[in-house]
Amino acid sequence: MKYKYQSFMDEIWNQFPGLSDKESTDLTDHNILWSLDEYMAAGYVNFTTGPKELYRLSILLENYAVKHRAPLLATFETEKRYKYVEGRYVEILKKVPKAWIIGNFNNPLLAPLPPQTTEVVSCDGTNISDMWIVVTRGPEGPFGLVAEDIGDRMYRGFFSISPIVTGKVIQTINEALRINIDLSK
Incomplete structure (x- = not known):
């Protein structure tokens, strides 16, 4: 796949003008205690944060996948x-x-x-290498967190319940790695 941007986040935000301009939510303050339901009620949240907050949100998404027997995508x-x-x-x-x-x-x-139900794929040499992504399937389709390591133990990214936005993340990964992630099954 030919990238327009070096950054995976910029590739995604380029597809949805305005999302990157949404106000950033401080996940290190009172919002760190949000439940997954509260994230889902917000619909879309931009953030710049450290790994502690992303780790917590990742666990919420992973627990959701287990509870609802939903497929799971995770990057490291x-x-x-x-x-x-x-x-x-x-x-x-x-x-x-x-x-x-x-x-x-x-x-x-x-x-x-x-x-055997797990596919392990290397993303070495792609702009996915710096990404922290945890996505599962909810009632409306794929949703989850997408964050990029920007250095100094900080990440910029978003949480989205939009199947269109999250679907574009999955499509971009599929094209870059020539795989077929399909969370609809």
Whole structure:
């Protein structure tokens, strides 16, 4: 795939003029305690934040996928970041019908091997390598968080329940990696 922008976030925001201009929500203040229902009620939230807040939101999305037996897409910037959550993910992957684990790592290093319902894909050399993405399927379609590592342990990105916006994220990943992520099943 030929990118117009170096940044994955800029590729997505370019498709939806105005979304990047929405006011950024401070996830480090009172909003850190939002439930997933509150994020979903907000619909779309821009943020610049650290890993602690993204980790919490990721867990909310992963728990939703498990509870609703929904497919799950998760990206990891490095093998180390996957190893940090590996124990929890081994259990999650047993409980969801389908999962895609995408990371800037070598697949053989993912041990124990994930269930057959999980696809492990390397994104090395693409602009997905700096992304923290956790997406699942909700009542209206795919939704989740999309954030880009901007350095100094900070991320910029968004949470969206829009199947159109989140679908564009998935489509962009599919085109870049030549895979077929389909959260509709």
